[in-house]
Amino acid sequence: MTIQATIQELGNGFPDPNDYAQGDDGNLYLVINTGRICTSSSPGEGDFMYADVEPADWDELPGDQEPFPAMVILPAPLNEDENDEYP
Numbered sequence: 001m002t003i004q005a006t007i008q009e010l011g012n013g014f015p016d017p018n019d020y021a022q023g024d025d026g027n028l029y030l031v032i033n034t035g036r037i038c039t040s041s042s043p044g045e046g047d048f049m050y051a052d053v054e055p056a057d058w059d060e061l062p063g064d065q066e067p068f069p070a071m072v073i074l075p076a077p078l079n080e081d082e083n084d085e086y087p
Helices: none
Strands: 003-009 020-023 028-038 048-056 068-073
Touching: 003 028, 020 048, 028 068, 048 068
Parallel strands: 020 068
Antiparallel strands: 003 048, 003 068, 020 028, 028 048
16 A cells, blocks of 8 residues: 655655655655655755655564664545545
8 A cells, every 4th residue: 555655854865765764653664656855944844755655564674774764754544434544
């Protein structure tokens, strides 16, 4: 299931497709596609990009690898009555 999300840069750049990054919900996500980098107009807000991500299991992360240091920000579910499922 592909989710359209925002990736917030945390001072180390942005992940590439096939990199793993942690979501704002504490879960791990595989980056599928990335968009253009958007710069913030507010100081300290950081840069972001839109990306397609897929949920991943922490077991999929290779043993010597850590998630890329950027935050995957998930959209709010469209219908919270459907067990917080994303489209």
